[in-house]
Structures are given as structure tokens and as C-alpha cells.
Amino acid sequence: MVSLWGSKNNDDDQPQEEHDGDGAQATASEPQPNRSSEDTNERSRLLPPKRQNRGQGYLSPDDPAVSPYNLWSVRALRWFEVLFLMITCLWWVLLFISIFVSPPLFNSRGSGFFDVAYTTLTIGNILTALLFFATPSTAMSVLSMAVSVLLLINMIIILAVPRIRLEEGWIGIASVTWAALIGLYNVLTNKTVKWGKAEEEERLTGRTETRRSLREWCAVFTATFLMSLYVVIVVLFTAVLVIRSRDASLAPPGTRYLVDGDQYAIHFACVGNQTYYTDGKPKPTVLLEGGYMPVEDGFEDWVYEAWANKTIDRYCYWDRPGIAWSENAPSPHSAGMSADAISEALAVAGEEGPWILVSAGIGSIYSRVFSARHPRDIRGMMFIDGLHEDLLYRVANPGRGFILWGRGIISPLGLDRLAGALFKGRTKEDRVFGKSSYQGGKFIKNKLQENLVANSLTKNEVVTARNIQAPKVPLVVITSGVHLKKDKDWERKQEDLTKVTEKLLAWDVVKGAPSEEIWRTAEGRKVLEKRLGELYKAAASKE
CATH class of the missing domain: 3.40.50.1820 (Alpha/Beta hydrolase fold, catalytic domain)
Incomplete structure (x- = not known):
């Protein structure tokens, strides 16, 4: 009985001899130099021999198994990101409610809209990091660092100006500090995922992948756009705080x-x-x-x-x-x-x-x-x-x-106040009790x-x-x-x-x-x- 792989009974395991025209013997295992495709039979090898110099066992870079999520450190960072998102959303809900009904210890002597603005920015920052977690980029790291530095400047202004510190209270200070820390955490996460991605590619494919697919480029561009938008928003926050610092210098008549x-x-x-x-x-x-x-x-x-x-x-x-x-x-x-x-x-x-x-x-x-x-x-x-x-x-x-x-929610951006100060000559008197108040x-x-x-x-x-x-x-x-x-x-x-x-x-x-x-x-x-x-x-x- 002939098997599928070209062997018969045990006797067929022995080398078969063939005679050519000159009576010379040749074994079946010796290659025939001029054998044509018609000579292929049931004993021919179906799979080509493995080539050791081609990297035996390596995966394609596009294989789903090539992922930074294979590393426990990367997975842990993502779990913490999700946890931070849950905490921030809960904090946002409390701040939102406090605008309409102030819970105990949640009254802000200021408007409370800055607290909501910082927390909303934090939620956006975390969601961006989660959505583009597996596609880290240098631009994202740089922009996240810029957001964090600007938020730290916001925190310094709030703490340094007594009137603003009193109006924002512990709630505003906690909100801006948390926003700054989340920005720094995202920088750390982005760098860690980038390292883990390179580590897994080298281990599973034999080299670090330097190319990006169209899908990855779209993700990088989208993340860069969102982070650039966050930078602009924080710049506006900072400018409004500077104006508020100037307005705080106007002493009340009573x-x-x-x-x-x-x-x-x-x-x-x-x-x-x-x-x-x-x-x-x-x-x-x-x-x-x-x-x-x-x-x-x-x-x-x-x-x-x-x-x-x-x-x-x-x-x-x-x-x-x-x-x-x-x-x-x-x-x-x-x-x-x-x-x-x-x-x-x-x-x-x-x-x-x-x-x-x-x-x-x-x-x-x-x-x-x-x-x-x-x-x-x-x-x-x-x-x-x-x-x-x-x-x-x-x-x-x-x-x-x-x-x-709606006006209150966007008021921390100060679009009208900044325009008035820069282009219309509005003074601190205008903003505190005048037409721009x-x-x-x-x-x-x-x-x-x-x-x-x-x-x-x-x-x-x-x-x-x-x-x-x-x-x-x-x-x-x-x-x-x-x-x-x-x-x-x-x-x-x-x-x-x-x-x-x-x-x-x-x-x-x-x-x-x-x-x-x-x-x-x-x-x-x-x-x-x-x-x-x-x-x-x-x-x-x-x-």
C-alpha cells in the first residue's frame, strides 16, 4: 500500500537501485540533474526545505500576536489609565452637580467653572491616550508634556495669587493638579508603550518595525490633532488666569x-x-x-x-x-x-x-x-x-x-475677555464691575x-x-x-x-x-x- 507521503512498506525504506544505459547504478536518493517536471511522482517532496538563514520561526510584523500588550507592564499602565478615567468621571459628575446643588465642602467661592474645565480636559486627555494607546508617537509625547507644563503653570498662578487661590479653593487646586499629573502619566505611558512595541517586534519578528500602516498614520495624525487642540485650550486657560490675576489687584472700595x-x-x-x-x-x-x-x-x-x-x-x-x-x-x-x-x-x-x-x-x-x-x-x-x-x-x-x-462652561477659555483686553482696550475696571463684567x-x-x-x-x-x-x-x-x-x-x-x-x-x-x-x-x-x-x-x- 502506498502512503500519501511516498513510502510503501518497510521494505520500501531501503534505497532503490536504478540502471542507466551504461549499466551504472544510482540510488533513488541521488538527484537527477536533468529531471523534468514530468518525472515528479508520489515520492517527490511536497514542501520546500526550510532555510535556516531566513529566520526560522519569526512572525510577520502584521501578525496580531506582535503587540505591546504582551508585556505585563504595558497592560498594567493601561489598566491604571482606565482606573484614572473612572475616578475623573466621578469627580466631574460631583463638580457638575455642585454648580446646581452644592454638596457639603464642595462650594467654590469662585464660579466653579474652572474646576469643571480642568476635569473635562483631563477626561479628554485620558480618552485620547486610551484610543491611541497602541500607536505611540513622539509628537504625542511632546504635546502631552506641553499640556502638563502649562497646567503646572496654571497651578502655580492659582497658588501664588491669594484672591484666585481663595476663589478656586481646594477643589480648583485639586482639579488642576490632577490634570497636570495625568498629563505626565500619559507621557510615561507613551514612552513605555513605544519601548514595549519595539521590544516585542524585535522578539517576534527579528527586527524593529520602522514603517507604519495607513491605519497607524491616521491614528497618529488624529492623536496629534487632539493633543494640539488641548495645548491651545490650556494656553487659553493660562491667559485667562493671567487676566484674573491682574483683576485681583483692583482693590474694592468697601x-x-x-x-x-x-x-x-x-x-x-x-x-x-x-x-x-x-x-x-x-x-x-x-x-x-x-x-x-x-x-x-x-x-x-x-x-x-x-x-x-x-x-x-x-x-x-x-x-x-x-x-x-x-x-x-x-x-x-x-x-x-x-x-x-x-x-x-x-x-x-x-x-x-x-x-x-x-x-x-x-x-x-x-x-x-x-x-x-x-x-x-x-x-x-x-x-x-x-x-x-x-x-x-x-x-x-x-x-x-x-x-x-453653556456660557459658563466655556468661560474659562476667555474668548471674549481676551479679545476685549487685546483688541478693545478693556481695563480691569471693565471686567470687574463694568460693561465686560x-x-x-x-x-x-x-x-x-x-x-x-x-x-x-x-x-x-x-x-x-x-x-x-x-x-x-x-x-x-x-x-x-x-x-x-x-x-x-x-x-x-x-x-x-x-x-x-x-x-x-x-x-x-x-x-x-x-x-x-x-x-x-x-x-x-x-x-x-x-x-x-x-x-x-x-x-x-x-x-
Whole structure:
């Protein structure tokens, strides 16, 4: 029986002899020099002989077995990368929640948006490292190192500037430090994987592969693009921190007072000295409550003129949490919480009133809540284009809240602030309390906090305040004529504000005056000072 491999029985294992024409013998094992392909038979070798000089047993570089994952050190680094991603995502969730509801010890006196920005960058950095883990490159190492160095510079700026260090707190310091460490870890990982890849290629293929496939080149280019983007982002973070450092050098005109268990500080200032009537009782002090923008952005100017003209003897003002020189409060934060904050600051400052409350826009909501909580200390109220509680739903609009949240998330990039500083000549005064103050993260968070509770907590508080408002408090309502023309509901609501107390002194409509900024026109300033003087005299007669 003939086997498949060309052998018969045991006898066939012996060499077979063949005779040529000359009778010479030749064994079957000897090669035949002129044998043609037709001479191939069942005894012919099917596989070519192995060539030892070709590298017996080596794999192709494209073989899936040629992988740096064969090394336990490389696998361990990747496991740690996944672990770091899980920790960072958990931290990001906590920071995201703290913007809306601050957990214990998670309140940031600053906006909290920088913390989220650093953590988001860290997540992107880790995901990039994981996606392109097996295709290390020199460009990726260099860019990762650049990100880490810039983040370390960010950390140094935060720690070196007392105001920024206080606003960012331990949460911001921890976030930027973690981001920098992850960048350094990625540099180490990239170099280790590069070494492991070369090690395995030499062991399994006999040489180190210097070529890259199209797929690998696409991965390298994508990773390089992403890392370059991260470098640009961190450069913007650094530039914004430099601007914040400059702004921190602008000293407040008043004093910051810690409130709410020392969780944050609010800015409070006064102009003029306390004066007294002949019987020794203190004269009332005007207390300003700003509207959408800070008090210092023009609103205080006409009151200063009234003080300089001796229309009033003294006035004070404060910045709500997140506005101008005040720090951000924990979330959620309502009008009643702001009223408690200024009440505590007044007590710490030794200010006892009595008060004439002058407010603009949404500030009228805050003044009414404050008035209801201090009924014996209020000698008069003035609403300048004041917001009615029935219109708070406009402040609480979900679309507006989403836009505020989006602006807050990208605020650490400082695209508008940097452009203003570089090309428009914006000063630190503009950014702290002026026209550009709305671009800051603290301001945005203040407006987001207003948005979240305007139609719930704040509305309930102001409705309650109206029910317990002292009825004999002198009241002045001044309305923008421009606003009346633009908003049909505004006139009806302004008329209702004249009934907050039973003692209305005047309701003036100033034609041509802008909404919530009646003091921007000469006629507006004239009417405001006149009515404030009347409130002052009414308070004196009441005494």
C-alpha cells in the first residue's frame, strides 16, 4: 500500500537501485540533474526545505500576536489609565452637580467653572491616550508634556495669587493638579508603550518595525490633532488666569464680609458719615440694590451726585453673591438667601439703619424681601423699573438657563475677555464691575442661580414678603417710557407695584429713558434725585 507521503512498506525504506544505459547504478536518493517536471511522482517532496538563514520561526510584523500588550507592564499602565478615567468621571459628575446643588465642602467661592474645565480636559486627555494607546508617537509625547507644563503653570498662578487661590479653593487646586499629573502619566505611558512595541517586534519578528500602516498614520495624525487642540485650550486657560490675576489687584472700595458660616464673602461699602436728628436718632441711610449689572456700573453715580448735592447725607451699597467684588454663594441661592446675607453683613459691620431702599430691575425683588424681614428699619422704598414677581418666569426661562450654563462652561477659555483686553482696550475696571463684567464666570453663575430658583423659591419669598410688608412705608415707582412701549404687560405690572404699600408718593414715567437704566439720561437723573429727596424728607417727618 502506498502512503500519501511516498513510502510503501518497510521494505520500501531501503534505497532503490536504478540502471542507466551504461549499466551504472544510482540510488533513488541521488538527484537527477536533468529531471523534468514530468518525472515528479508520489515520492517527490511536497514542501520546500526550510532555510535556516531566513529566520526560522519569526512572525510577520502584521501578525496580531506582535503587540505591546504582551508585556505585563504595558497592560498594567493601561489598566491604571482606565482606573484614572473612572475616578475623573466621578469627580466631574460631583463638580457638575455642585454648580446646581452644592454638596457639603464642595462650594467654590469662585464660579466653579474652572474646576469643571480642568476635569473635562483631563477626561479628554485620558480618552485620547486610551484610543491611541497602541500607536505611540513622539509628537504625542511632546504635546502631552506641553499640556502638563502649562497646567503646572496654571497651578502655580492659582497658588501664588491669594484672591484666585481663595476663589478656586481646594477643589480648583485639586482639579488642576490632577490634570497636570495625568498629563505626565500619559507621557510615561507613551514612552513605555513605544519601548514595549519595539521590544516585542524585535522578539517576534527579528527586527524593529520602522514603517507604519495607513491605519497607524491616521491614528497618529488624529492623536496629534487632539493633543494640539488641548495645548491651545490650556494656553487659553493660562491667559485667562493671567487676566484674573491682574483683576485681583483692583482693590474694592468697601469691605468684604464673610457670611453664611464663612462659606463666602460679600462686598459692602458706604459713602458719607452717619448723621443724627436733634433728638439723637440716626437719620436714614440709602441702601442701593443693583439690577442686572453691578451697582458700580453707573447706578451709583446719580446717588453720589445726590449725596454731593446734600440731597441725602449717606448711602451704602453692596454686591450680590457673584457680582463685582463679592464671591459666589453655594447653590441653590434665592432672593431670601441674599437678603439674609446682606443682613448678616450689616450686623457684622455694625450698621443698624434705618434704611431707604433704592433698587433697579430685579433688584426690587431683593429689596422687597429685605424690607419684609426688617419692617421696623425701613423708612422708604424706590423701585426704578422694578421687576414684578409675576414676571419672574422670564428670568426662569429654561432656554435662558441652558445658554447661561453653556456660557459658563466655556468661560474659562476667555474668548471674549481676551479679545476685549487685546483688541478693545478693556481695563480691569471693565471686567470687574463694568460693561465686560457679564463675561466673567462668577457673574454667569450668579445669573444661573437666579434662573434656577426665580419662579420657585424666589417667587414664594417675594409673595410672602408682600403679605407682611409694612403698609405705611413711603413708596416711589419710576418707570422707563421705552420699556412701556416695548412691553405691554410692563405697564400693568408697574401699576401693581405702586400698591406694594399704602403710601405711594409718586409714579413717574421717564420718556426716552432706557430699560432698567433710567439714570443714563439727564432727565432720568433729575427725576431720580428729586424723588429720592422727597423720600428722605418723608422719612424725616415720620421720625
